[in-house]
Amino acid sequence: MPISLTVNGTPHTLDLEPEMPLLWALREQLGLTGTKYGCGIAACGACTVHLDGRAVRSCTLPLSATEGKSVVTIEALAPADSPHAVQVAWVARQVPQCGYCQSGMIMAVAALLADTPAPTDDEIDARLTNICRCGTYPRVRAAIHEAVAMRAATVPTDAAAGTGERS
Amino acid sequence: MNKWTRRTFIGAGTIAGGGFLLGVAGFALAPARHAVVEPAGPGPGQLTTWIRINADGRITILVPHCDMGQGTLSALGMMAADELDADWAQVEVIEAPGVDTYANGYLARTITGDHVPAVMARGFDYGMYKVADWIGLMVTGGSTAVRSTGEFGMRVAGAAARQMLVDAAAQQWGVPARECQASQSVVRHAASGRQATYGQLAEAASHLKVPTSPTLKGPDAFSLRRTSAPRLDIASKVNGRATYGIDVSLPDMLYAAIDIAPVQGGTLQSVDPAPAMALRGVKKVVSLPNAVAVVADSYWRARQALAALQPVYTDAGHGQVSSASIFAAFDAAIGPLPEMPADATRVVRAEYRVPFLAHASMEPLSCTAQVDDTGARIWAGVQDPLNARTVAAKALGIDRERVQLTNHLLGGSFGRRLPYTFDYIELGVQVAQQMSPTPVKTIWSRETDMQHDYYRPAALSRHAASLDASGRPLIVRVAFTGDGDGEALAMPYAIGKTESTQKESAHHVRLGAWRSVASSQHGFFKESFIDELAHEAKADPCDYRRGLLSTSPRALAVLERAATLAGWGTPLPEGEGRGIALCDSFGSIVAEVAHVRVDAAGVLRVLAVDAVVDCGDVISPDGATAQVEGGILFGLSAALMSAITIEEGRVAQRNFRDYPMPRIKDTPRIRVEFVRSDAPLGGLGEPAVPPIAPAVANAIFAATGVRVRALPFTQTPLRKA
Numbered sequence: 001m002p003i004s005l006t007v008n009g010t011p012h013t014l015d016l017e018p019e020m021p022l023l024w025a026l027r028e029q030l031g032l033t034g035t036k037y038g039c040g041i042a043a044c045g046a047c048t049v050h051l052d053g054r055a056v057r058s059c060t061l062p063l064s065a066t067e068g069k070s071v072v073t074i075e076a077l078a079p080a081d082s083p084h085a086v087q088v089a090w091v092a093r094q095v096p097q098c099g100y101c102q103s104g105m106i107m108a109v110a111a112l113l114a115d116t117p118a119p120t121d122d123e124i125d126a127r128l129t130n131i132c133r134c135g136t137y138p139r140v141r142a143a144i145h146e147a148v149a150m151r152a153a154t155v156p157t158d159a160a161a162g163t164g165e166r167s
Numbered sequence: 168m169n170k171w172t173r174r175t176f177i178g179a180g181t182i183a184g185g186g187f188l189l190g191v192a193g194f195a196l197a198p199a200r201h202a203v204v205e206p207a208g209p210g211p212g213q214l215t216t217w218i219r220i221n222a223d224g225r226i227t228i229l230v231p232h233c234d235m236g237q238g239t240l241s242a243l244g245m246m247a248a249d250e251l252d253a254d255w256a257q258v259e260v261i262e263a264p265g266v267d268t269y270a271n272g273y274l275a276r277t278i279t280g281d282h283v284p285a286v287m288a289r290g291f292d293y294g295m296y297k298v299a300d301w302i303g304l305m306v307t308g309g310s311t312a313v314r315s316t317g318e319f320g321m322r323v324a325g326a327a328a329r330q331m332l333v334d335a336a337a338q339q340w341g342v343p344a345r346e347c348q349a350s351q352s353v354v355r356h357a358a359s360g361r362q363a364t365y366g367q368l369a370e371a372a373s374h375l376k377v378p379t380s381p382t383l384k385g386p387d388a389f390s391l392r393r394t395s396a397p398r399l400d401i402a403s404k405v406n407g408r409a410t411y412g413i414d415v416s417l418p419d420m421l422y423a424a425i426d427i428a429p430v431q432g433g434t435l436q437s438v439d440p441a442p443a444m445a446l447r448g449v450k451k452v453v454s455l456p457n458a459v460a461v462v463a464d465s466y467w468r469a470r471q472a473l474a475a476l477q478p479v480y481t482d483a484g485h486g487q488v489s490s491a492s493i494f495a496a497f498d499a500a501i502g503p504l505p506e507m508p509a510d511a512t513r514v515v516r517a518e519y520r521v522p523f524l525a526h527a528s529m530e531p532l533s534c535t536a537q538v539d540d541t542g543a544r545i546w547a548g549v550q551d552p553l554n555a556r557t558v559a560a561k562a563l564g565i566d567r568e569r570v571q572l573t574n575h576l577l578g579g580s581f582g583r584r585l586p587y588t589f590d591y592i593e594l595g596v597q598v599a600q601q602m603s604p605t606p607v608k609t610i611w612s613r614e615t616d617m618q619h620d621y622y623r624p625a626a627l628s629r630h631a632a633s634l635d636a637s638g639r640p641l642i643v644r645v646a647f648t649g650d651g652d653g654e655a656l657a658m659p660y661a662i663g664k665t666e667s668t669q670k671e672s673a674h675h676v677r678l679g680a681w682r683s684v685a686s687s688q689h690g691f692f693k694e695s696f697i698d699e700l701a702h703e704a705k706a707d708p709c710d711y712r713r714g715l716l717s718t719s720p721r722a723l724a725v726l727e728r729a730a731t732l733a734g735w736g737t738p739l740p741e742g743e744g745r746g747i748a749l750c751d752s753f754g755s756i757v758a759e760v761a762h763v764r765v766d767a768a769g770v771l772r773v774l775a776v777d778a779v780v781d782c783g784d785v786i787s788p789d790g791a792t793a794q795v796e797g798g799i800l801f802g803l804s805a806a807l808m809s810a811i812t813i814e815e816g817r818v819a820q821r822n823f824r825d826y827p828m829p830r831i832k833d834t835p836r837i838r839v840e841f842v843r844s845d846a847p848l849g850g851l852g853e854p855a856v857p858p859i860a861p862a863v864a865n866a867i868f869a870a871t872g873v874r875v876r877a878l879p880f881t882q883t884p885l886r887k888a
Binding site: 017020021024027028029031032033034035036037038039040041043044046073074075077080083087090091094095096097098099100101102103106124125126128129130131132133134135136137138139140141 | 234236238397398407408409411414466468528529576577579580581612793796797798800823824829832834837
C-alpha cells in the first residue's frame with residue numbers, strides 16, 4: 001500500500017515498506033541527503049526533520065507514520081535567497097566544524113524556536129539533545145540567542161510568537 | 168632556536184584564457200648557518216601546493232589536506248592569500264586531488280632527522296605512525312597542516328606568486344618593482360597612479376622567472392592572517408548541501424550493509440544466505456574472509472536482510488579476553504609501583520588507568536566503489552587518499568595507478584581515517600568487486616563503526632616521586648602500558664630526575680590514533696600526579712607548578728594567564744572547586760582551569776573552563792578558538808562518560824546509548840584566550856584535549872577531597888560515604 005506524503009511542499013506517493021524509516025526514503029528515494037544517518041536509534045538527532053512542524057527523528061520514524069503529513073527537511077527550511085534566522089545566526093557565529101550533525105541541529109533549533117521563541121538556557125538544555133562530536137555546543141547556544149535577537153529586531157512581536165518563521 | 172630558511176622548487180605556467188598557475192615543490196629546510204639541502208628537484212611525490220589565478224581575477228588555492236571540521240582549508244588558504252595579498256573574497260580553496268603530485272609526506276621529511284626544530288620533534292611521533300612512514304602519503308593528522316604545509320608550503324607559494332605579479336606590473340610600466348605595492352589583488356604604482364589587477368597581470372606573470380626564495384612577510388605586514396575571516400565551508404554546512412562520503416550517489420548504485428567478525432581477528436566460518444535472499448530488494452549475500460555483506464537496492468533493505476542472517480565466526484582464540492583480563496595483564500607487566508631510593512623521605516605513589524575509546528565520528532564509515540575491467544573508482548572520506556588507494560589496490564589485486572579516489576568531506580574523523588586504518592575501504596571495494604561493474608555504497612551501521620574501530624589504547628600507569636624538604640620533586644618515575652612514546656614524562660617542569668618505562672602487554676584489540684594520541688592519556692596521568700605532589704607539598708596546585716617553571720617561560724606565561732582568567736584563588740561555595748592542568752603537545756602549550764560543582768549526591772557538573780593557548784602565532788583566531796572549544800568537549804567525553812570495554816573478546820558498546828556523548832546540557836561555559844609568542848607555529852586540532860581531564864579531576868579533588876585516578880569519572884564515587 002503506497003504511502004502519500006508531502007516533502008518540502010511536493011506531494012509524493014512512495015511504494016515502499018510502511019516500516020521503512022523516513023530517513024532512508026528521504027536520502028535514497030528522494031535524494032535529500034542533507035538529512036543524515038548518525039545512530040539509527042533516535043539517540044543523536046542527526047536525522048531531525050519537521051513533521052507537520054514538529055521536530056522528529058526520521059531514522060526511527062516509520063513511513064506509515066507520515067501518511068498524509070507534511071515533511072520539511074533542511075533543504076527547504078528556507079528559500080536559498082532568504083535563509084532562516086537560525087541559518088543566518090549559524091553563519092554569523094561560525095557554528096559548524098565538520099558539519100555532519102548540523103542539519104539535524106538546525107532543524108531541532110528551528111522547531112524549538114517555533115514553539116518557544118526565546119528559550120532560556122535551561123530550556124535549551126532540556127529540549128536540545130542532539131549530539132555534536134566536534135563540540136560546537138558553545139556556539140550553538142550563542143547562535144540560538146543570536147537568532148532570537150535577530151528575529152526580535154526584524155519581526156513584529158506578535159508574529160515572532162507564532163509559528164510563521166518556518167517558511 | 169635556529170633561524171629557519173626556506174628553499175623551494177617552484178614551477179609556473181600559463182593556463183588557457185591567460186591565467187597563471189604556480190606550483191611549489193619539495194622543500195628543504197636547514198638552520199641558516201648550515202648548508203641548505205637541495206632536493207633533487209620537482210618530480211612525483213613532491214609538488215604540494217598550487218595557486219591558480221584566472222584572467223578574471225578568480226584565485227584558486229589547492230590544499231593537500233582534507234577537511235574534517237578543523238577548518239584547515241580556510242586556514243591554509245589564508246596563509247597563502249595573505250602572502251599573495253589577495254582579495255579573500257575572490258579566493259576559492261579546494262582540496263587537492265588524491266594523486267601522488269600532492270603527497271604532503273614530503274613536507275614532513277623536512278622536519279625529521281637532523282632537521283627537526285626542537286619544538287616540533289614531539290607530537291609528530293604518532294605511535295605506530297612514525298612520520299618516516301608517512302613519506303609518500305597525503306596525510307591530515309598530527310595537527311601538522313598549518314605548521315608544516317602552511318608554514319613551508321602555502322606561504323612560499325603565495326609569496327612567490329605575489330612577487331611574480333609585482334614584477335610583471337613593474338616591467339609593463341617600466342618602473343622598479345620596489346616602487347610597486349600589492350594589496351587586495353591589485354598592484355599599484357603610486358608615483359604614476361597606475362594600477363592593474365592580478366587577473367590582468369596573470370598571464371604576463373606566468374612567463375617570468377620563478378623566484379626560488381621569495382621574501383615572506385614579517386608578522387607586522389599580515390593583513391588577512393590574525394583576522395577572523397569567515398570560513399569558506401560554513402554556508403554549505405547550514406543548508407544541507409555539503410556532501411560527505413556517505414552522501415555520494417551514482418546511477419544504478421546499490422547499497423550494502425556489512426557485519427564483521429565480532430572478535431577482532433575472527434573469520435567467517437559459515438553463513439546461510441537464504442533468509443536474506445528471500446527479502447525484497449536483495450541482490451546478493453557477499454561472504455568475505457572476516458565479514459558478510461548484503462547488497463540490496465536500498466540500505467535499509469540491505470540492513471534488514473543482514474539482520475536475518477546468522478553468520479558464524481571464529482573468535483581467533485580471543486573469546487575469553489575481557490577488559491578485566493587486559494588490565495590484569497597490564498598489572499603483571501608493570502609490576503609494583505616504581506621504587507624510590509631508601510633515603511627518600513617524602514614519597515608519593517599513585518596509579519592511574521584509562522579505558523579504550525572509540526572515535527565515534529558523527530558520520531559512520533562508508534565507501535562507495537565501482538570496480539570494472541579498467542580498475543576501480545572510490546568515493547569516500549579519508550585522511551589520506553594515497554594510502555587509501557594503495558589499500559584498495561592491494562585488496563583488488565590490481566595496480567594502484569588503476570585506482571582513483573575522490574575524497575569528500577569527512578563528518579568528523581579524529582584519527583579514525585588515517586593511513587593503515589582503511590579497513591572500510593578494503594571491505595568496501597571487495598563488496599563492489601562482487602557486483603562489478605555496478606557501483607555499491609557500503610555503509611557501516613553505528614554499531615559496526617563503534618565495534619570495529621582502531622581504539623585509543625587502554626592504559627595503566629604507575630607513578631612514584633620523592634620530594635625534597637621544600638616539597639619540590641627530586642625524582643619522578645613512571646611505568647606504564649599502552650601507547651606512550653615520549654609523552655609519559657614530557658613536562659615543562661624542572662624536576663631533578665625523571666625516568667619512564669613502557670611495558671609491553673599485547674592484546675588483540677586494534678589500536679589507533681585518537682585526537683591527541685598518546686597525550687590523551689598521558690596528559691591525564693602527568694597533570695593528575697603533579698597535583699598530587701602539590702597536595703603532598705601542602706602547596707596551592709597553581710603555585711606549585713609555577714615554582715617548577717622557572718626555565719619554561721612560555722609555559723609559565725600560559726599558566727599564569729589561565730589562572731588570572733579563571734579567577735584562581737577567589738572563594739567558591741561549598742562543594743565547588745577549581746583545578747588546573749598544563750600540557751605541551753603538538754607544538755602548543757595549553758593551560759585549562761576547570762570549575763566544577765559536586766552536589767551532596769556526588770553528581771558532578773563542570774561549570775566553566777578557561778583555556779589559554781600558546782601556539783606561536785594564530786592564523787585564524789575564530790577558527791582557532793573553535794578548535795580549542797571542540798578539543799575541550801572531546802576530552803570531556805572521555806573524562807565524564809565514554810569507555811569502550813571488552814567482554815568475551817568483543818567490544819561491549821554498540822551505540823550512543825551505551826557509549827554516551829556530552830550534549831549541550833553537559834557543556835560548561837568555555838572561555839579561550841591565545842598568548843602570542845615568537846615560537847614556531849604549533850598545532851591546534853589536538854592540544855586542547857589533554858589538559859581537560861586532569862583539570863576536572865584536580866577540580867573534583869579541590870571540591871571534595873576525592874582523588875579520581877580512573878577515567879571516566881563515573882567509575883569513582885565523588886562523595887565520601
